[in-house]
Amino acid sequence: MAIIDSRHHALIQALLARGPLLEKEVKFIFKTVCENNTDVSERAFHEYIGRINKELDFVQFEARAGRNQYDGEIYYGVVNKVADEHAKLGTQYSLPQIAFFKAVIETILQDQSGKGQISNIEALNIRLDSQVKQESQGDPGQVPSAFKQFSMAQKDKTLEDLLKNRWLCATEEGKIGLGIRAFLELRSLFKNLDVPFCDVCNEAGIKAELCQNEECSVRMHDYCLKRKFQRPQVARVCPSCGVNWDCSGLNTEVPDLNEAMPYQDTLRIPHVAKRQRSSRGLRH
Ligand SMILES: [Zn+2]
Ligand SMILES: [Zn+2]
Known part of the structure; x- marks a missing residue:
């Protein structure tokens, strides 16, 4: 059979x-x-x-x-x-385009605001020679000419292509964030670049809410926050420093836990039926 x-x-x-x-x-x-x-x-x-x-x-x-x-x-x-990212992208993009994409990802991952985004101008201003130097740890004088000559127009065209192919996405604020294909295929890059983890699910916290205490490094995805603080027995405070967690910016809709099935074990949440928002739901 x-x-x-x-x-x-x-x-x-x-x-x-x-x-x-x-x-x-x-x-x-x-x-x-x-x-x-x-x-x-x-x-x-x-x-x-x-x-x-x-x-x-x-x-x-x-x-x-x-x-x-x-x-x-x-x-x-x-x-x-x-395959590594070169093999995954190599059939579609040239070496300078891949180096540019990696530099864009690195810049997005370093966004300290936790919004996981950069502006179009920031992306276009990324210099490829520093990227090549970083990877080869070699002499910047040896930057191949294809990298040196990678123009603004080529960067612009590459960004457009990466957005179309969902390696990047346009964020709500009209900036550039990671696309779904990057989340599915480039996880090893997140690990190598030491992106801080979400305190709830332990995945890289690229687009995440930060603790309001500037000395505390805790961050959580907003969907993880919603699930965590939706439970009545959980105090709405940072699990590390205990500072009150401001939930006013969160969408108050109670997430459908059935949809979270693949992550249920990681999140350690009970599988309960969908329920309407109640007085125990997140406040405005
Ligand atoms: Zn999370
Ligand atoms: Zn904290």
């Missing part, structure tokens, strides 16, 4: 053709292709993804879930498990 069939191929094809998809779209595809099968439970969905991954594993690919820190939504994408 074949391990996977046309039901599995339908999702692989959709992910390859359309790029990362929202978890709800992936579940919709799953339910559609399983039309005559009564079992469309969460367990059956994870079995379905598991079977796809067994097959993709032969070619070192994986259907991976990851959260977009800007909109808080979970997406699925097919990712290359072994």
Whole structure:
């Protein structure tokens, strides 16, 4: 008996053709292709993804879930498990473009405000010679001419391309942030660059809320904050320094915990039914 069939191929094809998809779209595809099968439970969905991954594993690919820190939504994408970022980007971008992209990511990750964004002007002003020097630890005199001659127009075109291909995204403030493909495929870069972790889920806190105590380094994703402080027994204070945590900037909508399934173990939250906002919900 074949391990996977046309039901599995339908999702692989959709992910390859359309790029990362929202978890709800992936579940919709799953339910559609399983039309005559009564079992469309969460367990059956994870079995379905598991079977796809067994097959993709032969070619070192994986259907991976990851959260977009800007909109808080979970997406699925097919990712290359072994290649480094040069191999992942190399078929589409030139070496100077990849060096530029890495420099943009590094600058975004160093955003001390926790907003995980840089302006278009900041991105265009990134110098590639310092990037090359940093990587090779060599003499800046040896910067290849293709890097030296990488013009403003080429940077602008590269940014446009990276945005279109979802390696970068436009943030709510109209600046440049990381795209969903970067979240799914470039996790190792976040580790190498020592991005501070979210105190709740232990993932890199790129777009995160910072503790109001300037001497405290705690940060949490806003979706992690919502879940944490939604629990009535949890005081709305920083878990490290105890300073009051201002929740006024948070969207007061109670998150749907069912949608957080893939992260349930990490977050150690009970699987409870969706409920309406009550007096215990976050205050304005
Ligand atoms: Zn988190
Ligand atoms: Zn603190």
